Amino acid sequence: MTPTLTPTARRQRLGAELRKLRERAGLTATQAGALLGGNQARISNIEAGRHGVSAERVRTLTCHYDCVDADLVEALAAMTGERRRGWWEEYREILSSGQLDLAELEHHGRRLRTAHTSGIPGLLQTLEHAREVMRQAVPALAPSAIEHRVSFRIKRQAVLDREDAVPYQAIIHEAALRMRFGGRSVAARQLQHLLETGQREHVSIRVIPFDSGAFPGSGQPLYYVHGPVPQLDTVQLDQAHGPVLLDAAAQLDKYRQVFARLESLALDEAESADFIRTIAQDL
Structure with missing residues (x-):
């Protein structure tokens, strides 16, 4: 072979x-x-x-x-039985392997948890918001590269729409909710999208307000993907050079504790929805 x-x-x-x-x-x-x-x-x-x-x-x-x-x-x-190429393979010559690995990881995950301080999680972004995020890349991306990345991000969101969709939990800090990518109208539609998506049975969106005080993780975006058994869980961290995947037992244990702490600080789902509505009204 x-x-x-x-x-x-x-x-x-x-x-x-x-x-x-x-x-x-x-x-x-x-x-x-x-x-x-x-x-x-x-x-x-x-x-x-x-x-x-x-x-x-x-x-x-x-x-x-x-x-x-x-x-x-x-x-x-x-893990040996996947014969069919995933949809992300069509981007193999366009995007980095790290981005493709993330889509593959999500596809096979049994539960998805993410925590963001300064941005909206990719699976929850509107097309307009995603495009504005890509426009802020340094160095600047060509228009075609922006559209490739935007289409990839939107296709990733299908993991929340499929019949066998797994539980997805997003913990979002108030700072991320108040950032106006693309201006007021884009921000308003993004907040409304969060409210609508949060109504799905398998989706949980919780907010950490400013007045919750300090929290672990130093504001770094965190993504915890549960495998079929705890030993096969994976943590993904966003870095300037691309996503980094962690799976050592000590690392997994550390980020389980981080998420437990973040969950203890976050509002519950109903309170979070009300909080998002209040921010939307302030735009």
């Missing part, structure tokens, strides 16, 4: 989890390769996400690695 030059984040994550289990079992890549009747390079390519691996082979490897967590084994085996 020819190695994949641009492995997806999902395939890389599968490989990384298999590597963790191998190392926990005290086996080298050479030893693991021998158990499969192959060699060290084969295991290395699987763990790097460059080679695909079947569900049966995942079960075989985890058995050799003495993994007794049946839920984790089946969750890893399920």
Whole structure:
């Protein structure tokens, strides 16, 4: 099998989890390769996400690695079954791999949680708001590049519209709600969109007012994507050079605590909706 030059984040994550289990079992890549009747390079390519691996082979490897967590084994085996290219692949030559990885992550997530201080979460932005956000990029983007990014962001929002939509929770600070991207009319329509989207059964929008005081996270946008088992959760952080994905156990535990703290500071859903209406009236 020819190695994949641009492995997806999902395939890389599968490989990384298999590597963790191998190392926990005290086996080298050479030893693991021998158990499969192959060699060290084969295991290395699987763990790097460059080679695909079947569900049966995942079960075989985890058995050799003495993994007794049946839920984790089946969750890893399920990560091998995606044969059809995701819609985001049409942007492969246009956008960064980090942006595509985010769409793939959302597509497979079992629950989505995000927290924003100075901006509206991408899945909740109107087209006008998204376009204005893209216009503020440094260095400036060409009009065609802006439209590619805007269309990608709007297509990502389909994850909230599909029949099997998963729970989505957004915690938004008052500062983000009061920023007028595109002027009063665009801001008004954005706030109305939040109110309408927040009425969906699987969507929760909660607000942290200024008077709630200090909060963890230093204002950095946070995105927590739940996997089928806690070990396969992922945290995405926005950085100037693009999104960064974190999945180490200590990192996941840290951001679970951060979100718990943010939730304790946020208004409940009904109070948040009233708060958004008040801001809209002040425009």
